[in-house]
Amino acid sequence: MTSDVVNARVTFRKSPIHMLERFTFPDLDSAYQSFLKHSGLQECVILQTCNRVELFGCASNTDLEKIKKTWASVAGLEENTFKENLEISCGTDAYTHLLKLTSGLDSLVIGEEQILGQVKDSITTARELKASGDNLNTLFDKAIKIGTRVRNATGISKGSISVGSMAVNLAEQNVDDLKSKRILLIGTGEAASLVAKSLKKRDIEFLVTSRTFERSKAFAETAGGKPLQFEQAISDFKSIDVLFVATVAPYFLVTHDRVKEAMQSRKDGMLIMDLSNPRTVDDKVSTIPKITVMNMDQIAEMVEKNMKNRMGVVSAAENIINEEIPIVEAAMKRLEVEPIVTNVFKDIDQVRVKELKKALQMLGEKDEQKIRIIDQLTQAIVEDIMSIPMNNLRKASEQGDSEILKTVTKLFDYKSRE
Structure with a gap:
């Protein structure tokens, strides 16, 4: 079953600090429970810093209205508050956004190191709460590795001002x-x-x-x-x-x-x-x-000057991200077939074990070493026969070939055994 990744965010880019703070979740545990229960999302990760509140979600059928309604309920907002503040990215756009985050390209201060740690903390929390699954775990793991690579290759974090x-x-x-x-x-x-x-x-x-x-x-x-x-x-x-x-x-x-x-x-x-x-x-x-009060909005003005001096490094970082995006897309598409591959191997192995027991009973074989050799032989035969078609199925999925996926699903009657 295809799963869509969506990112819904309110950040400093569209919302001043006094508006941004209204979208925060005072109780993360409760927020996770609410999104998993009411928004239609099967997986979710919440990223919350002083400059952004973001939700990464995964569902077979994404319902943005449900997501906004749940967010509004948890944060105590009117739904129309999202109109001027909320940004939405789906699929590849969501992947790209996360890679820019871990690389330091979407931060208030370009190249800042803190956001990478904050992304790591967010996926760790989601895992501990069992809110994330195969899709978001895979996406975040890859984004963290790519973000680290971008920083090492471009030196974007060097000379950046926190x-x-x-x-x-x-x-x-x-x-x-x-x-x-x-x-x-x-x-x-x-x-x-x-x-x-x-x-x-x-x-x-x-x-x-x-x-x-x-x-x-x-x-x-x-x-x-x-x-x-x-x-x-x-x-x-x-x-x-x-x-x-x-x-x-x-x-x-x-x-x-x-x-x-x-x-x-x-x-x-x-x-x-x-x-x-x-x-x-x-x-x-x-x-x-005689009191002067300054907040993140004033700091943002200083950031603009810092940004202009780092455009060459930004371009190099974006080039690496553009190279990595197809690899991330392929990994995410491959997740779609893994349940099928796992079930096919599981079902075939059950047949193998059943027939092996029958054959050993007919032979009256009691020698443990011989039984182990025969068992290994039958495993090797199954793997040799099935590995090529299953690997081809993975490759087809990575390339977006939905027809082969449908055919295999029908051949192995996968849906009826979900």
Whole structure:
């Protein structure tokens, strides 16, 4: 049975951060359950980062309306919200999109390394939850290998600037002598680690905090910074000059009241960089005098300049992807015949074993060595006879020859035994 691969996504390319965050799934386990139960998808993988929310799915008959309806239900959205934000790719277009993702071509920062790890994590989670199957497992495994090859061959990741580095660059542009300022980083996840890495590289001291002090301490030991109790950090905003917020909290950590209170006892301003998705800095904070709030939308403007300087590398990466796409297509088409091949070999082997037992009974053979030799002989005969037609069937499937597939399905009565 043919299975179609579909990709439905909302990314920074069409949606600003305040819109993108509305499409996120607060509970991934629940989201997977809902999509497998209500969307008509037989397999699915969810990829969720600060710049994108994507669903890769596989079904014998894809129903986009069911997918959108399920997504809207899980995220708490009106279905018409998708109209201006959702992008859809199917079949080869979905394969190409995933390869561009793993190669770093579809990232906010071209060549960024983090997305490859995020794709690996997404398929690992899907496998653990038994949400992915042969189709998506094969596709993601190949995409990860090809993405790694592209990066090694083109050096696209070399010289690329991370989102964390972009954020620190922005801070340097908006604050005089960043080294002399008191800096606080809220968060201990991937985005926070990128900020910490960039600050550390510049020899800039900073404080770091999270909900769990032990986590802050562990983060400081590996990524840098001085750990601070969360309650102390939140109540001590008045002493902070630059605040980086990079968490996955589903609520506002930096509220209007907290910042307003902090500003009452200080004369100079504060810069707040919100790298979270969903955002964790209250929109109202930007209305407070002497407060500057920046988020991923501002970072995207810097990315445009970075992109123009890397077009030659991008072209080389795209050429490799174009070479690999036919190979990926062939592998995905081949999956269509594997159940037939497996069942044919299984059925024939059952006949072989049955007839072998009858022959051994008729011969009255009891010698274990002779029985093993005869058994191996019958296996070899079956494999020699069946391997060529089955391999030809695989090749025909890779080439898109549906007629041979239909003929074999009919010959071996495969459908009636599904």
